[in-house]
Amino acid sequence: RAKANGRGQAVEYDFELDRERQRVAELEGQLKGAINDGAIEAVFQPLVSASTGAVTGLEALARWRSSTGNISPEIFIPLAERCGLIDALGAHMLKTSIEHARNWPDLALSVNVSPIQLCNPEFAAEVISLLQELDFDPHRLTLEITEGVLITNPDQARRSIDQLKRVGIKFALDDFGCGYASIGALRQFGFDRMKIDRSLVSALDEATNGADVLRATISLATALQIPVTAEGIENSRQAAILRDAGCDQLQGYLIGKPMSARDISSRLQEEAAA
Numbered sequence: 001r002a003k004a005n006g007r008g009q010a011v012e013y014d015f016e017l018d019r020e021r022q023r024v025a026e027l028e029g030q031l032k033g034a035i036n037d038g039a040i041e042a043v044f045q046p047l048v049s050a051s052t053g054a055v056t057g058l059e060a061l062a063r064w065r066s067s068t069g070n071i072s073p074e075i076f077i078p079l080a081e082r083c084g085l086i087d088a089l090g091a092h093m094l095k096t097s098i099e100h101a102r103n104w105p106d107l108a109l110s111v112n113v114s115p116i117q118l119c120n121p122e123f124a125a126e127v128i129s130l131l132q133e134l135d136f137d138p139h140r141l142t143l144e145i146t147e148g149v150l151i152t153n154p155d156q157a158r159r160s161i162d163q164l165k166r167v168g169i170k171f172a173l174d175d176f177g178c179g180y181a182s183i184g185a186l187r188q189f190g191f192d193r194m195k196i197d198r199s200l201v202s203a204l205d206e207a208t209n210g211a212d213v214l215r216a217t218i219s220l221a222t223a224l225q226i227p228v229t230a231e232g233i234e235n236s237r238q239a240a241i242l243r244d245a246g247c248d249q250l251q252g253y254l255i256g257k258p259m260s261a262r263d264i265s266s267r268l269q270e271e272a273a274a
């Protein structure tokens with residue numbers, strides 16, 4: 001908000017912008033420390049079978065409990081992407097979530113991967129050696145990615161995806177329906193699953209044609225034999241519509257919020273006892 005004066009020379013100094021830059025720089029420094037100190041933790045949200053309601057998998061989500069309070073991944077993931085920390089953060093998330101998942105041998109594990117990680121030519125080899133090191137079956141792992149990378153760097157994305165699929169790792173296209181990803185991309189990159197974005201699910205509560213849009217989207221994926229997960233389910237009416245429309249997997253606060261590894265273990269015990 002620089003303002004030229006009458007002679008077009010002196011400008012009004014923007015203190016607000018300055019403070020903002022300082023806040024970002026501080027946060028950046030704190031994030032780096034948090035990754036190194038293990039202060040970024042994984043929580044796990046259940047993925048359930050639409051037909052039986054049984055938990056079949058868990059999605060790992062990053063949490064940062066900083067000294068000044070909890071910071072949302074919607075803030076610190078983009079920050080990590082901008083300041084070159086996402087590879088370290090992503091590697092840490094993959095490692096800790098796999099270590100926890102070893103306690104839940106019957107369940108699949110989904111981990112979110114940033115487009116920037118996928119475009120790193122070293123990424124695939126690093127994931128494969130981590131799995132070997134931790135003795136984790138690649139068939140249990142799904143990597144969730146959003147469509148951005150498919151557009152910005154399709155060649156490297158494809159190389160990474162192909163290399164990881166060869167060892168049995170699966171891919172889910174995350175947040176489908178809120179961006180540009182096409183049904184074509186699902187097939188072109190060999191996605192194993194599509195995740196319908198929460199915004200499409202919450203649209204079911206409005207008096208719109210949301211249900212028709214969802215049904216059409218799900219039937220296109222089904223025609224390509226790509227199973228569909230619906231995310232962000234908050235009420236049973238949404239769950240019923242999505243189940244009828246052909247989603248085979250459901251996720252959302254109705255079914256289970258993201259929980260600590262410990263709370264997941266007790267929930268699984270309760271279910272086994274029931």
Ligand code: C2E
Nearest residue numbers: 061062073074077093112113114232233234252253254258
């Ligand atoms: P996402 O992968 O699409 O994850 C789903 C988000 O929706 C999560 O937010 C989850 O807590 C939230 N959610 C799940 N069910 C419901 C519901 O019923 N209602 C509502 N209102 N929200 C629900 P979260 O944990 O804040 O994560 C936000 C995004 O940050 C994720 O979206 C993902 O894109 C990114 N993210 C989180 N952890 C990681 C990570 O380890 N690596 C990368 N690269 N990205 C991550």
Ligand code: MG
Nearest residue numbers: 059112144174
């Ligand atoms: Mg996800």
Ligand code: MG
Nearest residue numbers: 174175195231
């Ligand atoms: Mg999503």
Ligand code: MG
Nearest residue numbers: 146174175197
């Ligand atoms: Mg998202």
